[in-house]
Amino acid sequence: MSAVREGPYVGRWWHRLADGRLQCDLCPRDCRLHEGQRGACFVRMREHDQMVLTTYGRSSGFCIDPVEKKPLNHFYPGSGILSFGTAGCNLACKFCQNWDISKSRDVDTLADAASPEQLARAALDYGCRSVAFTYNDPVIFAEYAMDVADACREVGVKAVAVTAGYMHDEPRREFYAKMDAANVDLKAFTEEFYFRTCSAHLKDVLETLVYLEHETEVWFEITTLLIPGRNDGDAEIDAECRWIAKELGPDVPLHFTAFHPDYKMTDIPPTPAATLTRARKIALEHGLRYVYTGNVHDPEGGSTYCPGCGSAVIARDWYSILDYRVTDDGRCKQCGGAIAGRFELFKKAFGPKRIPVRLGLA
Numbered sequence: 201m202s203a204v205r206e207g208p209y210v211g212r213w214w215h216r217l218a219d220g221r222l223q224c225d226l227c228p229r230d231c232r233l234h235e236g237q238r239g240a241c242f243v244r245m246r247e248h249d250q251m252v253l254t255t256y257g258r259s260s261g262f263c264i265d266p267v268e269k270k271p272l273n274h275f276y277p278g279s280g281i282l283s284f285g286t287a288g289c290n291l292a293c294k295f296c297q298n299w300d301i302s303k304s305r306d307v308d309t310l311a312d313a314a315s316p317e318q319l320a321r322a323a324l325d326y327g328c329r330s331v332a333f334t335y336n337d338p339v340i341f342a343e344y345a346m347d348v349a350d351a352c353r354e355v356g357v358k359a360v361a362v363t364a365g366y367m368h369d370e371p372r373r374e375f376y377a378k379m380d381a382a383n384v385d386l387k388a389f390t391e392e393f394y395f396r397t398c399s400a401h402l403k404d405v406l407e408t409l410v411y412l413e414h415e416t417e418v419w420f421e422i423t424t425l426l427i428p429g430r431n432d433g434d435a436e437i438d439a440e441c442r443w444i445a446k447e448l449g450p451d452v453p454l455h456f457t458a459f460h461p462d463y464k465m466t467d468i469p470p471t472p473a474a475t476l477t478r479a480r481k482i483a484l485e486h487g488l489r490y491v492y493t494g495n496v497h498d499p500e501g502g503s504t505y506c507p508g509c510g511s512a513v514i515a516r517d518w519y520s521i522l523d524y525r526v527t528d529d530g531r532c533k534q535c536g537g538a539i540a541g542r543f544e545l546f547k548k549a550f551g552p553k554r555i556p557v558r559l560g561l562a
Contacts (some may be wrong), residue, residue, distance in 0.1 A: 211343060449488065
């Protein structure tokens with residue numbers, strides 16, 4: 201296995217401005233840097249008159265998760281997924297629930313290391329169907345994620361991005377050409393929320409979703425974290441679901457998940473389970489076929505139902521699979537109707553627990 205790359209990794213997607221600054225062209229933040237400055241994401245830095253990726257090959261830790269924890273309910277359900285992140289983020293969400301990683305400004309956070317080839321081999325050794333770039337947004341370490349995806353493809357392991365979808369068109373196309381699946385956080389459905397709470401813009405995320413649906417073969421699911429009083433009103437949920445049904449179609453799974461007080465929003469109470477149930481009802485009324493609730497105990501909202509006969513084809517309780525009635529080619533065993541997603545012969549579920557693993561020493 202090859203060693204982790206030594207020295208700075210020269211990043212892609214940047215250009216020099218007339219005033220001498222370097223502009224990062226990865227995401228809509230368009231950070232413009234003098235020598236020694238880092239972008240808002242923390243990990244992309246101007247060094248020796250070029251843009252470098254300071255976290256290539258480094259990680260805040262590796263875990264094996266059930267794929268449902270990403271959450272992905274239609275991408276090889278029940279399989280294990282080797283998960284890792286780095287540090288930093290290109291959004292500034294005040295409610296971030298992984299803020300200790302995404303808002304880290306300390307390289308000591310990156311306590312583990314692995315080359316792309318080591319990661320791919322580890323996934324095989326641990327029996328994982330896929331590798332996930334998660335915990336913080338893989339957009340900011342896109343070059344590393346893409347190299348890992350290439351190494352995974354060589355050995356038959358899938359690559360998954362868990363992301364806010366906030367990136368420019370050219371890197372978006374290159375990035376998703378390497379990915380097999382994604383879960384995209386659609387954090388709200390108003391520009392005001394995105395601008396005031398995340399320091400970002402809604403339209404760029406919607407462009408990513410439309411691109412994924414209409415121009416790629418990437419399997420993707422959407423997650424919206426519902427925050428009491430901020431993005432959980434009926435009108436906003438209704439608008440989001442109408443847009444998904446019209447622009448993406450009824451087969452894109454949608455997850456409504458519960459907020460818990462964290463980071464800069466500790467004064468807001470947790471999301472009531474009833475809010476998620478209400479949101480799920482609105483989505484189903486708009487014709488969306490696969491709608492889930494998350495971060496709450498709700499077997500009905502966690503299970504997958506056949507759109508043809510209505511039977512529960514995958515019964516879940518949290519991340520545990522209690523019953524599985526989907527054929528290896530993605531059909532309901534009761535009526536033969538198609539279930540959207542990526543499936544294969546189901547043998548045994550990985551289980552609900554996260555298992556930390558150590559791949560190397562930084």
